[in-house]
Amino acid sequence: MNHDQALWFPYAQMQTMPPALEVSSANGVYLNLKNGQSLIDAISSWWCVIHGYNNPKINNAITSQLNKMAHIMLGGLTHQPAEELAKKLVKITPDGLNHVFFSDSGSVGCEVAMKMAIQFWKNKNITSKTKFLALKRGYHGDTLGVMSLGTDDETMHHTFKNILPEQWFTTPNDLENLETILKNNHLQIAGFFIEPIMQGAGGFYLNTPDYLKNAKKLCEKYNVLFIADEVATGFGRTGSLFAVNQASICPDIMILGKALTGGYLGLSATLATTDIFNTFLHDDSSKAFMHGPTFMGNPLACVAALTSIQEFFDNKYLEKIQTIENNLKNQLSHIKNENIKEIRIKGAMACIEVYDVKTIQSAQKIAVENGVWLRPFGHYLYTMPPYIVTNKELKKITDIMILCTQ
Numbered sequence: 001m002n003h004d005q006a007l008w009f010p011y012a013q014m015q016t017m018p019p020a021l022e023v024s025s026a027n028g029v030y031l032n033l034k035n036g037q038s039l040i041d042a043i044s045s046w047w048c049v050i051h052g053y054n055n056p057k058i059n060n061a062i063t064s065q066l067n068k069m070a071h072i073m074l075g076g077l078t079h080q081p082a083e084e085l086a087k088k089l090v091k092i093t094p095d096g097l098n099h100v101f102f103s104d105s106g107s108v109g110c111e112v113a114m115k116m117a118i119q120f121w122k123n124k125n126i127t128s129k130t131k132f133l134a135l136k137r138g139y140h141g142d143t144l145g146v147m148s149l150g151t152d153d154e155t156m157h158h159t160f161k162n163i164l165p166e167q168w169f170t171t172p173n174d175l176e177n178l179e180t181i182l183k184n185n186h187l188q189i190a191g192f193f194i195e196p197i198m199q200g201a202g203g204f205y206l207n208t209p210d211y212l213k214n215a216k217k218l219c220e221k222y223n224v225l226f227i228a229d230e231v232a233t234g235f236g237r238t239g240s241l242f243a244v245n246q247a248s249i250c251p252d253i254m255i256l257g258k259a260l261t262g263g264y265l266g267l268s269a270t271l272a273t274t275d276i277f278n279t280f281l282h283d284d285s286s287k288a289f290m291h292g293p294t295f296m297g298n299p300l301a302c303v304a305a306l307t308s309i310q311e312f313f314d315n316k317y318l319e320k321i322q323t324i325e326n327n328l329k330n331q332l333s334h335i336k337n338e339n340i341k342e343i344r345i346k347g348a349m350a351c352i353e354v355y356d357v358k359t360i361q362s363a364q365k366i367a368v369e370n371g372v373w374l375r376p377f378g379h380y381l382y383t384m385p386p387y388i389v390t391n392k393e394l395k396k397i398t399d400i401m402i403l404c405t406q
């Protein structure tokens, strides 16, 4: 038996995967490798480590909570960090989102949103609305339910395509197409799932505030819930605290994850309006929401999130993100060569899309040799740095991205 492969890595062909780099510690924007090298983490450990690593305030908050209790179930018991975080999230998210259901990952947070949307209609005695509409090239996680909301090429969820429920898909920024689908199918559609402003894992495509505003209106017109998946965009990534803020809309359901705990621990939040919450209140107990992840609202994760949010405001991250966006634009937007199809920049995100996947095949290797951690996939070479990145560190990241597309 080959004990070398006890650890099964994500999204990897284990037969050909090159050895993973071993990290022995991490500090600020730096990953410190066992071999003595340090790499700037240009992608914030899958977009969540917004403060960089080893933030003293979050470290302390977790340590002091650890001395009280690491975990208790949220079934019939409660604790101050969960109560306080729920109130905090209600306060900082758009007016109207007043109730918070915690889970332990973004995927599950989105599954919760799907179940909540279907049951919302069922509790109103509308049983036909069990399907969803989503954006083409969307990504809402890897579990079976949300996989049905992602359209994709041969790479991600293709193997499971024929066992997933069929959903509807619409083209981003195309209101006419959206209205046609809603008009013809609204009696079956429980909700419209969207990654507002920026679609992440599907290739960093952008949609506009104007599109969001009008899409929300169409959803109201056709009685379809507007469900904003802000797992990637929440907490500043696209330039505003939440992406929906740029359209001044309040979704019916909103999901947060990834950066919620500053990348410390797994936690997601599914927020709902009072209108939705109230349909679950009833003398009949079968109208209740029957879902409860074991680790929902874990106290360590909740204090990490509370401290992370405090750090976000104390350190004026929105200003920092503006500076990052300006620098990304200055350093990347004028770059042209025959390999580059498009460069997309929004907030603290920049993506170079290339015509041919071969162009960036060795990008990760080149970046590592130059002291930067990048993880391009498909046609996309991107950065989403921690917000504490300095101008000099960011310049190093963009220089290497340019080098990798030559």
Ligand SMILES: *Cc1c(COP(=O)(O)O)cnc(C)c1O
Residues within 6 Å of the ligand: 105, 106, 107, 108, 110, 139, 140, 141, 142, 195, 200, 201, 229, 230, 231, 232, 233, 257, 258
């Ligand atoms: C990452 C991501 C998810 C899934 O989150 P996990 O914590 O990986 O389960 C869902 N939606 C979006 C938009 C994401 O970027």
